Amino acid sequence: MLDLIRSVEEKLVRAEGWLLVFLVGLMLTLAVYNVLYRNVLVPIQAKLTIQEHHTVAKTPEPVAERDTKTEPAEESGGFGGGFGAESDDESGFGGDFAKDEAPGDENGGFGGDFAQKADEPADDQAGFGGDFAQKADKPADDQAGFGGDFGDKPSEAAEPAPVDDNGGFGGDFAATEAPAADNGGFGGDFAQNADSDEGFGGAFGDTKPDQPSPTEKPSEPVVYEDPPELSGFAKFVDAFVQAVKLEWIDVLLRHLVLVVGFLGAMLATQRRKHITIDALSKVLPEKFLPWIDAVTAALATVICAFLAVSGADLVSISREYPKELMWWADEWEFQLVFPLGFGLLALHFAIRVLESLAIGFRANEGGQS
Amino acid sequence: MIVVIGLLLFLAALLGAPLFVVLGSFALLLFWDSGTSIVVLAEEQYKLATNPHLITIPLFTFAGFVMAHSKAGDRLVRASRAVLGWLPGGLAIVVVATCAFFTTFTGASGVTIVALGGLLLPMLTTEKYPEKFGLGLITSSGSIGLLFPPSLPIILYGIVAMVSIDKLFIAGILPGALMMGVLAVYSIFIARKNKVPRIPFVASDAVMTVKEAFWELLVPVVVLVSIYGGFVTIAEASAIAAIYILFIEVFVTKDIAIFPKEGDDRPDIGLIIRESMVMVGAILIILGVALGLTNYLVQEQVPMKILAFIQQHIDNKFTFLLLLTVFLLIVGCLMDIFSAIVVVVPLITPIAAEYGVDPIHLGIIFLANLEIGYITPPVGLNLFISSLAFDRPVVELYRMALPFLFLLLCALLVITLWEDLSLMMIR
Numbered sequence: 115m116l117d118l119i120r121s122v123e124e125k126l127v128r129a130e131g132w133l134l135v136f137l138v139g140l141m142l143t144l145a146v147y148n149v150l151y152r153n154v155l156v157p158i159q160a161k162l163t164i165q166e167h168h169t170v171a172k173t174p175e176p177v178a179e180r181d182t183k184t185e186p187a188e189e190s191g192g193f194g195g196g197f198g199a200e201s202d203d204e205s206g207f208g209g210d211f212a213k214d215e216a217p218g219d220e221n222g223g224f225g226g227d228f229a230q231k232a233d234e235p236a237d238d239q240a241g242f243g244g245d246f247a248q249k250a251d252k253p254a255d256d257q258a259g260f261g262g263d264f265g266d267k268p269s270e271a272a273e274p275a276p277v278d279d280n281g282g283f284g285g286d287f288a289a290t291e292a293p294a295a296d297n298g299g300f301g302g303d304f305a306q307n308a309d310s311d312e313g314f315g316g317a318f319g320d321t322k323p324d325q326p327s328p329t330e331k332p333s334e335p336v337v338y339e340d341p342p343e344l345s346g347f348a349k350f351v352d353a354f355v356q357a358v359k360l361e362w363i364d365v366l367l368r369h370l371v372l373v374v375g376f377l378g379a380m381l382a383t384q385r386r387k388h389i390t391i392d393a394l395s396k397v398l399p400e401k402f403l404p405w406i407d408a409v410t411a412a413l414a415t416v417i418c419a420f421l422a423v424s425g426a427d428l429v430s431i432s433r434e435y436p437k438e439l440m441w442w443a444d445e446w447e448f449q450l451v452f453p454l455g456f457g458l459l460a461l462h463f464a465i466r467v468l469e470s471l472a473i474g475f476r477a478n479e480g481g482q483s
Numbered sequence: 484m485i486v487v488i489g490l491l492l493f494l495a496a497l498l499g500a501p502l503f504v505v506l507g508s509f510a511l512l513l514f515w516d517s518g519t520s521i522v523v524l525a526e527e528q529y530k531l532a533t534n535p536h537l538i539t540i541p542l543f544t545f546a547g548f549v550m551a552h553s554k555a556g557d558r559l560v561r562a563s564r565a566v567l568g569w570l571p572g573g574l575a576i577v578v579v580a581t582c583a584f585f586t587t588f589t590g591a592s593g594v595t596i597v598a599l600g601g602l603l604l605p606m607l608t609t610e611k612y613p614e615k616f617g618l619g620l621i622t623s624s625g626s627i628g629l630l631f632p633p634s635l636p637i638i639l640y641g642i643v644a645m646v647s648i649d650k651l652f653i654a655g656i657l658p659g660a661l662m663m664g665v666l667a668v669y670s671i672f673i674a675r676k677n678k679v680p681r682i683p684f685v686a687s688d689a690v691m692t693v694k695e696a697f698w699e700l701l702v703p704v705v706v707l708v709s710i711y712g713g714f715v716t717i718a719e720a721s722a723i724a725a726i727y728i729l730f731i732e733v734f735v736t737k738d739i740a741i742f743p744k745e746g747d748d749r750p751d752i753g754l755i756i757r758e759s760m761v762m763v764g765a766i767l768i769i770l771g772v773a774l775g776l777t778n779y780l781v782q783e784q785v786p787m788k789i790l791a792f793i794q795q796h797i798d799n800k801f802t803f804l805l806l807l808t809v810f811l812l813i814v815g816c817l818m819d820i821f822s823a824i825v826v827v828v829p830l831i832t833p834i835a836a837e838y839g840v841d842p843i844h845l846g847i848i849f850l851a852n853l854e855i856g857y858i859t860p861p862v863g864l865n866l867f868i869s870s871l872a873f874d875r876p877v878v879e880l881y882r883m884a885l886p887f888l889f890l891l892l893c894a895l896l897v898i899t900l901w902e903d904l905s906l907m908m909i910r
Binding site for chain 1: 495496497498499500501502503504505507508511520521522523524525526528529531532533534535537538540541542545714715718719721722723725726729752753756757760761762763764765766767768769771772817818819821822
């Protein structure tokens with residue numbers, strides 16, 4: 115019986131171990147990708163687009179602190195900051211990146227939105243995909259996307275997209291805000307050039323009058339001139355960099371840490387490597403140890419079960435009020451880690467109880483014979 | 484009733500129940516008692532997922548474990564010996580320096596003593612250092628690098644106390660250097676007293692060994708320059724450190740294998756990931772559960788109640804700091820550093836703020852105290868690890884560590900009472 119349980123646990127632990135290795139590998143890859151993206155690709159993009167346009171670019175006001183909904187760059191989600199620096203020298207490009215990922219995710223389903231337009235309630239646009247250059251087909255906003263490319267328009271005012279603010283992706287580079295007060299903390303509006311109406315001036319100008327608060331935007335679309343065209347290569351780089359900007363990575367990474375933590379804790383249970391205070395067991399006679407171990411493991415089993423229930427409650431609450439974390443996952447899907455994680459921990463501890471009891475009985479028998 | 488259960492839980496903790504279980508039971512008990520739904524526990528734990536610094540914990544830990552499993556330790560010892568060995572007490576200083584370096588990256592989990600002790604102790608005894616001194620030195624150096632960036636306890640402190648990790652990193656440098664300096668001076672004294680022969684400086688050796696360890700010596704430079712050069716955030720720096728160290732150990736020095744193979748006894752990446760994440764998991768689960776408990780304490784204004792109580796007896800900052808020191812030393816020798824941060828920090832930060840202690844300075848005091856707690860008898864963790872690693876009775880180690888304990892306590896007093904030592908670099 116005990117052997118069977120042990121072999122089951124061994125298999126379980128092996129599976130957990132491999133999952134752990136995979137997830138840590140994934141975490142490392144994504145984290146490194148993020149670093150490269152923010153520190154290599156974006157500066158290149160900025161440089162190219164700015165070189166192309168330095169003649170038309172006015173120096174916009176720094177936009178850094180405009181956004182009140184998000185935290186300052188340094189603190190903003192995970193890998194945030196990195197960029198702040200950029201904004202000073204790159205005529206008006208910048209500050210934005212830093213603010214694009216407040217933990218609370220104003221940006222709803224960003225990134226993904228490349229492909230995800232279809233599910234947006236705002237139906238003003240023909241699924242994204244090819245339409246980097248999907249210009250002026252918006253009745254709502256007359257503005258020709260940016261340089262003829264990219265600008266896919268955000269949702270209309272009339273459609274309060276449940277995915278919070280600016281209905282979608284950074285189409286809004288050039289972005290013709292939806293008149294509604296929705297474009298909160300997102301970074302789409304790369305560089306809200308205060309008043310540069312040459313569109314896209316130095317950067318992805320989301321050219322609209324700068325307002326202290328996003329909620330006070332004008333309720334009608336601003337009329338823009340056509341922004342100047344980028345040359346082919348810059349356009350390509352620009353599109354490419356934008357296309358590989360996976361905004362959800364930060365959110366995913368932070369959740370991966372939780373999952374990895376649980377898996378690590380499971381292995382720690384099996385290896386008996388949990389942090390303990392454990393002052394008495396060093397002085398107690400050895401024959402008591404298995405029994406003490408059984409008692410503490412039993413306590414742990416019960417507590418983990420309670421915590422699993424608490425996690426399950428959280429999941430059911432979140433399912434009632436779903437919140438999108440990334441375009442491909444809701445919050446509750448990641449919160450499942452609590453009931454599952456604590457449940458498995460309870461299982462591991464229960465096995466420990468049995469093991470300790472077995473050791474205790476065997477020692478007793480050995481003592482008697 | 485509650486009190487009885489509380490006492491039983493405390494007993495369970497002393498008997499070796501995992502700390503997260505004890506904290507979780509307390510939280511469940513208290514929430515149940517106050518009629519709050521237990522879903523709060525999961526909710527609080529989920530808040531971890533909004534912390535942008537959280538990812539530094541697995542990444543820096545992984546980086547540290549990769550180093551610990553490679554032969555970086557040997558290379559660093561050789562290099563620092565060739566460079567510093569000619570000094571009086573040179574080898575002992577080498578011990579302090581390499582242990583500090585190692586601990587900084589491995590987070591004082593006892594890895595340092597296990598990984599380097601076996602190498603360093605024979606070196607010390609063959610150079611005619613008294614064995615007692617050697618054991619004491621290695622035991623106390625096993626936690627000496629905690630105040631240097633990017634050590635894990637600093638990061639955890641920053642997360643729990645919600646103070647700037649960047650600033651904590653900088654503030655820790657001088658106090659950390661002071662503690663190292665105290666040990667180094669004592670080493671010189673012992674070396675003089677025992678007439679330890681000095682080895683001459685050989686330039687070619689120094690160049691060669693430094694070249695060997697070059698990539699590892701570069702690690703702190705990479706981390707610090709990337710953070711303080713204004714290039715990246717701490718989270719990004721942890722990713723850079725992890726990938727850099729992994730790359731060096733796998734492709735440059737080839738100490739680590741990518742996959743486990745028959746007949747290849749090098750550790751593989753999978754093994755290191757599992758080992759490092761066991762530690763990460765053990766820390767994170769305590770952190771997560773403790774957040775629920777903290778939520779209760781804040782809701783019930785427990786810190787304010789404690790404050791009201793001690794304010795009746797203590798009316799100035801100086802006395803408060805002394806009391807704090809005594810309290811933290813006890814905590815430090817009873818609890819592991821990570822759990823101490825998670826459990827104690829939320830309680831003392833509001834109180835210390837009332838007495839006008841700077842939050843950054845408080846962090847340094849806290850960590851310095853816990854660092855010393857590692858070698859405080861009767862249950863300092865390093866004492867037990869050394870006792871296992873060198874196969875000596877723990878009581879013998881108590882005696883050996885005593886002079887070091889005394890010296891470090893003096894350094895601690897300086898750190899505690901001289902605020903500017905911590906704060907001058909961030910002003």
